[in-house]
Amino acid sequence: MMEKMIFGRFIPGDSVVHRMDPRAKILFVFLFIAIVFVANNAWGYAILLGFTLLVVFLSKIRLYFLINGLKPVFILLIFTFFLHLFFTREGDLLFSFGFIEVYEEGLRQGIFISIRFLVLVFITSVLTLTTSPISITDGIEVLLGPFKKIKLPVHELALMMSISLRFIPTLMDETGKILKAQMARGSDIGSGPMKERVKAVVPLLIPLFVSAFKRAEDLATAMEVRGYRGGEGRTRYRQLNWQLADTLSLVLLAGLTAALWYFRA
Amino acid sequence: MNSEILSFENVTFTYNAEDGPVRPAVADVSFSIQQGEWIALVGHNGSGKSTIAKLMNGLLFPNKGKVKVFGQEMSEETLWDIRSDLGMVFQNPDNQFVGATVQDDVAFALENNGVPHAVMVERVHEALSQVKMEDYKDHEPHHLSGGQKQRVAIAGALAMRPKLLILDEATSMLDPQGRMEVIETIRRLRESTGLTVISITHDLEEAALAERIIVMNLGQKNMEGTPAAVFSQGSKLTDMGLDLPFAMRMTHLLQEAGVGLQEEHMTEDKLVDELWKYYSKA
Numbered sequence: 067m068m069e070k071m072i073f074g075r076f077i078p079g080d081s082v083v084h085r086m087d088p089r090a091k092i093l094f095v096f097l098f099i100a101i102v103f104v105a106n107n108a109w110g111y112a113i114l115l116g117f118t119l120l121v122v123f124l125s126k127i128r129l130y131f132l133i134n135g136l137k138p139v140f141i142l143l144i145f146t147f148f149l150h151l152f153f154t155r156e157g158d159l160l161f162s163f164g165f166i167e168v169y170e171e172g173l174r175q176g177i178f179i180s181i182r183f184l185v186l187v188f189i190t191s192v193l194t195l196t197t198s199p200i201s202i203t204d205g206i207e208v209l210l211g212p213f214k215k216i217k218l219p220v221h222e223l224a225l226m227m228s229i230s231l232r233f234i235p236t237l238m239d240e241t242g243k244i245l246k247a248q249m250a251r252g253s254d255i256g257s258g259p260m261k262e263r264v265k266a267v268v269p270l271l272i273p274l275f276v277s278a279f280k281r282a283e284d285l286a287t288a289m290e291v292r293g294y295r296g297g298e299g300r301t302r303y304r305q306l307n308w309q310l311a312d313t314l315s316l317v318l319l320a321g322l323t324a325a326l327w328y329f330r331a
Numbered sequence: 332m333n334s335e336i337l338s339f340e341n342v343t344f345t346y347n348a349e350d351g352p353v354r355p356a357v358a359d360v361s362f363s364i365q366q367g368e369w370i371a372l373v374g375h376n377g378s379g380k381s382t383i384a385k386l387m388n389g390l391l392f393p394n395k396g397k398v399k400v401f402g403q404e405m406s407e408e409t410l411w412d413i414r415s416d417l418g419m420v421f422q423n424p425d426n427q428f429v430g431a432t433v434q435d436d437v438a439f440a441l442e443n444n445g446v447p448h449a450v451m452v453e454r455v456h457e458a459l460s461q462v463k464m465e466d467y468k469d470h471e472p473h474h475l476s477g478g479q480k481q482r483v484a485i486a487g488a489l490a491m492r493p494k495l496l497i498l499d500e501a502t503s504m505l506d507p508q509g510r511m512e513v514i515e516t517i518r519r520l521r522e523s524t525g526l527t528v529i530s531i532t533h534d535l536e537e538a539a540l541a542e543r544i545i546v547m548n549l550g551q552k553n554m555e556g557t558p559a560a561v562f563s564q565g566s567k568l569t570d571m572g573l574d575l576p577f578a579m580r581m582t583h584l585l586q587e588a589g590v591g592l593q594e595e596h597m598t599e600d601k602l603v604d605e606l607w608k609y610y611s612k613a
């Protein structure tokens with residue numbers, strides 16, 4: 067289940083989208099989220115869907131893989147669809163079945179909202195699937211750069227994010243080890259009433275916290291020894307590289323906006 | 332050519348403790364280390380080795396006495412200058428890996444010191460090849476073995492082209508294979524660059540490779556000398572809770588059992604050699 071879930075995962079690859087500058091991709095996604103709301107009729111939503119499929123195609127992510135990985139999201143999608151279908155009471159009555167009545171407007175709304183939801187999930191998934199977390203962090207750091215002027219600790223935030231990302235697997239491993247150690251002592255997390263299970267988590271969390279603090283202390287020492295003094299006067303090893311494809315992606319987005327505006331009812 | 336690179340002059344340091352006075356972690360310790368030396372600092376748990384390491388790079392300042400590194404006295408002003416020439420590798424391979432990938436981690440100290448990008452790329456490559464980890468440059472830390480992580484940590488220190496490398500029990504959390512890798516890396520580095528190395532360890536096999544050993548006991552310097560000289564004090568070391576290298580213990584046991592070995596052997600190879608000679612004579 068967890069292995070198949072692709073929300074927030076990065077799959078290395080070699081496509082135009084993979085090679086794009088993370089700044090361009092982040093900007094693209096944010097602008098796209100806003101642009102989606104321009105569409106308000108069948109034409110608009112058809113264009114959005116087509117555009118999204120084009121982006122997925124360019125990223126060389128197999129559609130089947132994407133759909134399969136987003137299954138839990140689809141449950142939510144179907145739920146919202148039916149919510150709109152049954153509770154919108156405008157337009158002509160299409161059919162009724164007992165107490166269930168489906169109106170034309172409900173069907174329209176249901177489909178539109180579902181498409182909107184779908185394209186948003188697809189586009190954000192393409193971002194996270196094609197961009198390593200560390201590149202996303204880099205991108206965010208540069209994009210938020212101007213906010214340093216209003217004393218937003220951008221560098222520190224980015225560093226915090228990248229260190230957290232780096233320690234996730236380490237702490238996961240550790241959790242596994244502690245779990246086994248506690249199980250060997252007779253602790254049982256997998257069964258029993260809820261209250262017992264929650265209680266059994268405590269002896270798991272405490273050693274995890276203690277060790278996380280120890281790690282943090284060690285890491286701080288190691289960083290200080292290696293000359294870390296905050297963001298001031300630092301240079302960057304990982305360089306971002308804005309290319310033609312990045313500019314073109316934003317031009318494409320402008321084209322999409324224009325098209326949506328043109329067909330808008 | 333012999334110039335002093337680091338010295339402790341009557342250094343005393345006591346940690347602050349809430350519950351009354353404690354014994355100093357380092358008490359009146361003096362020694363001097365010359366450029367190009369390989370020094371091993373050994374001692375039982377809590378004998379003050381890590382405290383000495385922290386005094387060497389200004390993570391701590393002495394209560395009494397003077398710490399001089401590269402001819403400068405350690406102080407708030409000289410601290411960052413000294414640190415940029417002093418590499419340090421710690422015990423836990425996981426807790427000193429800052430970067431997302433091997434090459435990012437190696438570049439960390441360079442970034443901190445504002446080295447321009449073009450120079451960084453060159454230095455990262457150079458440092459990784461020195462520890463034979465070039466092929467792993469895009470790997471993430473959790474896909475590396477402990478020994479490999481420690482080699483990356485060494486590369487991270489080397490990237491700054493330090494004058495002095497301090498290893499604080501850098502091999503103690505590794506399996507024998509990882510330990511071999513790291514020790515081999517240090518040995519090669521010493522051969523190719525003549526780097527000054529201080530390795531803190533309680534593994535006397537590792538210490539036997541050094542040129543000089545400083546033995547710590549209860550915060551005080553107990554002995555200092557060549558490995559041969561230090562190990563000849565066998566019983567004194569075992570009294571302090573240190574183990575002699577396997578080859579030496581074996582030699583002693585063989586001698587006790589009446590096998591007429593001529594020499595003290597610190598390495599297995601030499602012992603095996605003499606045993607062959609002995610065997611062919613017998």
Ligand SMILES: Nc1ncnc2c1ncn2[C@@H]1O[C@H](COP(=O)(O)OP(=O)(O)OP(=O)(O)O)[C@@H](O)[C@H]1O
Nearest residue numbers: 346347356374375376377378379380381382383533
């Ligand atoms: N942060 C600290 N606060 C208080 N006391 C400390 C602290 N760190 C170390 N000590 C004490 O100082 C003494 C020397 O510790 P140090 O860590 O230097 O020993 P060590 O030789 O490195 O030991 P080990 O072989 O276990 O690494 C010990 O008695 C220890 O309990």
Ligand SMILES: [Mg+2]
Nearest residue numbers: 380381382500
């Ligand atoms: Mg120690």
